[in-house]
Amino acid sequence: MRNPLILLSLAWLASCGPDGQTANTENAGATRVTGEILYRGHCADCHAGGVPRAPHRDMLGLMPAEYTLSAMNDGVMRVQSAHLTIDERIAIAEYLSGAPLSENTYLPPPKCDAAHTTDVNRLRPWQGWGGDPWNSRFAGSDQTAIHAGTIPDLELKWAVKMPGGTRARSQPMFAGNKMFVGGADGRLMTIDAETGCLIRQFQARAEMRHAAFVDGTGEDMRLYFGDLLGHVYALDAVTGDLIWTDRADPHPGATITASPVVHGDRVFFAVSSLEVTAAADPEYGCCTFRGSLVAYDKFSGEKIFQTYTIDSPAVPRGRNDLGTRLFGPSGAPLWASLAVDRKRNRIYAGSGENYSSPGTDRSDAVIAFDMTSGEIVWTMQALANDVWNMACMSDDPVVLQACPGENGPDYDFGAGIMYVERPGKADLVVAGQKSGDLFFLNPDTGDIITKRKIGRGGIQAGIHFGMARDGNVLYVPVSDFPDGREPIELARPGMFAVSLDNGDIQWFTRDPDDVCRGRDFCTPGISAAATAFDGAVMAGSMDGHLRAYDRETGEVIWSFDTAREFETLTGQVARGGSFG
Known part of the structure; x- marks a missing residue:
């Protein structure tokens, strides 16, 4: 019987920290x-x-x-x-x-017994962030027994406490009855999806913030992933042994947020950065990082190419009042998960803002790379001169000297780019921006075919982490999280269904505004990526509810509240909370 929990990950709960008890000594x-x-x-x-x-x-x-x-x-x-x-x-x-x-102790899930067996080939694996190399985020009958008819019967099967904090940034990934998920402390755990028992764990150097990508079959199955400090890894998915590792970029602020993707004999990693936060330190020389796409030989780990979103390294641009040298241009990180176009031999990536002036022509953009050479084929820049870093949030006049004069809105492409092949119709590249804008692009040229304003947008708002597709229906989650700026239009937090033919909205289901009821740090809106099933779509909201919506009407057909305590398999108590 197929595991009804495939792709749901209801049980991934953050650690419930101490309540500030008084020290006794x-x-x-x-x-x-x-x-x-x-x-x-x-x-x-x-x-x-x-x-x-x-x-x-x-x-x-x-x-x-x-x-x-x-x-x-x-x-x-x-x-x-x-x-x-x-x-x-x-x-x-x-x-x-x-x-x-x-x-502060953490107990991992109970180990599976010695007689435990695994079958990684029982179902087609969910690959990376999008479930497949083109990022559709659709789970069909060859991957799961979940569909619109079975969703109302879903119930919690087991719960496991996650290590290292109050969040779990790693999306669970499935291959057969194995589930792979990373913790905030850097461990990658292999879990039996039926029982929750621990098969094995691998200790990476830092937190994993995405979904691993599985490649190969049978005894030759491999896992690829990256970590918070910019290291990338290839593991044997059967034994858990390390095959190779590297640091994707030498910059000290480099990080891997996007899931990797495999095509042919290559694995591709998008490189982002933590430097955007370091800019708030007036003694830090902001900023020098450049986003990039890196291709490796998937077997040996040999680096084949690295293509930067900014052609030339940053140069000195003056000093602040403390004498700290400032640099630019910088930024245009790649933190949206990648999409593969096998027909055109291209890979599509979404970029973020520039960190320091001057603005460049590949920030806040969708970029098409040739998968053989790494050359950039085309760029669609949605917003020019979006130059911003965390110094712009300060009221300290010295810190503010690192805030670029543009002080842009920070409208990255963070949602995974999607490639859509449609027999008898035009192929599309689909991209969602934190501005709340939705784009349908021509894969050959990057020209805009359709542009729709879906959400209000903001620093952590708009279309944030990922859309899903079922046939000709595109599901678009919208956050519209309040970010302290004066809003110029009303927020539209919730789930949208959009036609891929023309971008028309088929339905919109607003997140309820009566769930938070004054709770601190609770807000309606969907920042997390959606997952589509036959006849339904599912997404977790920032109010702590995981909801499923009917494909045709948008009616909520099932809801599960995670913002509460759970008893885990070890007997420890863990607490759920916001998605996104």
Whole structure:
């Protein structure tokens, strides 16, 4: 019998952190006081609500100290924390979590017994972010027993606590009865999808923030993925052994957010960056990173080409009042998952904003690369001169000197690009932007065929992480998360169904506004990617509900609330929450 949980991942729950209990020893109390002083002096300006993208202090309090410390040591906050000693970082981490490092323990799922067997070929695997190389995000009968008729009967089967924090950025990926998912602490776990038992785990160097891509069959099946620090990996999917690894880009801020994709003998990785946040440090020389597409030999790990979104490296552009040298142009990261066009031998990527001036012609763009040479075939730039970084969110006049004069809206292409072949009709490249705009493009030229304004848009709004397709119907989730800016139009958070023929909206189901009921950090809207099934589409909302919608009418046919506590297979308590 096929596993009814395939592609749902209802059970992936973030760790439920300590509740800030009072320390019992004098040393612990002293550490807490020191941590509070350090936090107020070095962290509070951003994390007290002044910067919308920065997790609020209350959210940091839910994170284990290990996770916060890891973020400061070698994660997203390593630049901002570089001036702190290791003892100071530990003090901050323990103050925020409310417990010493030694008290934050994680128990992995129970191990499968020795007689456990796996069958990776039982069903067609879900590959990478989009389920297939062209990013359709459609799960048919050859992958799952889930469809519109079975969805109302879905119920929770098991729950597993995720390691290393209050979030799980890695989308689960399935091959037969195996599920592969990454934790915030860098471990990639192989789980039995029927029982939730742990088959094995691999320790990467940092957090995995996407879905692994599975390639091959039988005993020759491989997994490809990347991590927060820009490392890329190839694993044997059967044994879990490392085949090869590399760092995709030498820039210290390089990261891998997009899922890789395989075509022929090559695996392709899109390279993004954490430098956009480092720019808020007035002692950091913003900015020098350039987005890129990297191709490897999938068997040996030999790098075949690396094509940058900005042709030339950044050059000095002056100094701030502290004497820190500033650089540009930079940015145009690739963090949207890739789509393959086998007919034209192309791969399509979406780029983000420039980090520093001047603006370049491949930021906020859809870019077509030749898969053999890496040459750029065409570029469709949706918004020119969108130059922005986190310094623009500050009210400190010295920090603001790193904010580009353009101070753009930050309208990246973050949703995975989709390639659509339609027998008897024109092929399409489909792209959704954080501006809320939806584009249908000519795959041969990049010319815009159709453009529709779907959502209001914003820094973390509009079309954020991914759409799904079922035949001629395109499902478009919209976030429209409030970002502190003065809105110029009404938000439209929810699910849209759009015709691929002309871009017309067939239906729109707005997220309910009575779920959050004043809860902190709760808002309606769909930031997460959608997944389509026969007759229905499913997506998780920022209000914590996973909802399924009828293909024809948009009616919600099933809903599951994850914003509550769950007892896991180990007996530990974990808590769900927002999707996206």
